[in-house]
Amino acid sequence: MECLIEVRYRIGQSNRTKAYKSEIRARKGIWKWLKKNELEPDINASYFSPETGHHSYQSHEQLTDCEPKPVNNFYLxxxxxxxxxxxxxSRPKVCAICGRSPEIHGVAVEVDHILPRSKYPELALEPNNLQILCYDCNRGKRDKIVPQT
Ligand SMILES: [Zn+2]
Structure with a gap:
């Protein structure tokens, strides 16, 4: 069953409404809207949910659970x-696993963390923890690849 949540957005005297497919989407939408308009002096977003009742917000800080997660921008x-x-x-462009190279085999190569960054963030920028892999090996498809010479 689809339960539309209709949110009423008000800035001063001007109103508009927007329907969302779920309450969580509505709350995320409200967070963004309140954040975008946070300098407005008279602002309100409200909705009614059959499950949780009436809600009314004036600041995105009331919806911290809906704050978008910061984008992981390490690779940027x-x-x-x-x-x-x-x-x-500085290194030969050869995959450390299958030995293929862009020049000879036409593969794309990438720089990979030998010990994963998620578990060893302190080694994220350690050159000795980096290796060159081809696209396939880096995505764990190495089993399907017959090493070439
Ligand atoms: Zn490879």
Missing amino acids: SQAWRSLRHQILT
């Missing part, structure tokens, strides 16, 4: 990009 960081470039220009 200058530190990573320059280290990655350094690895790719």
Whole structure:
């Protein structure tokens, strides 16, 4: 069953409504709207849910559970990009697992963390923890690849 949640957005005297497919989507929508309009002096977002009743908010800080998670931007960081470039220009471009290279086998290569960044964040920028892998090996498809010479 689809339960539409209709949110009423009000800035001063002006109203508009927007329907969401679920309460959690509605709450995330409200968070974004309140954040975007946080400098407005007279602002309100409200909705009624058959399950949880009436809700009314004036600040996104009332909805901290709906705050979007910060984007993990490690791979966009200058530190990573320059280290990655350094690895790719200083080492042979050969996959550490299957031995294929862009020049000979036409594979794309990537710089991979040997010990995963999720478990060893302190080694994220350690050159000795980095290796060059081809796209397939980096995504765990290595079993299907017959090593080439
Ligand atoms: Zn490979």
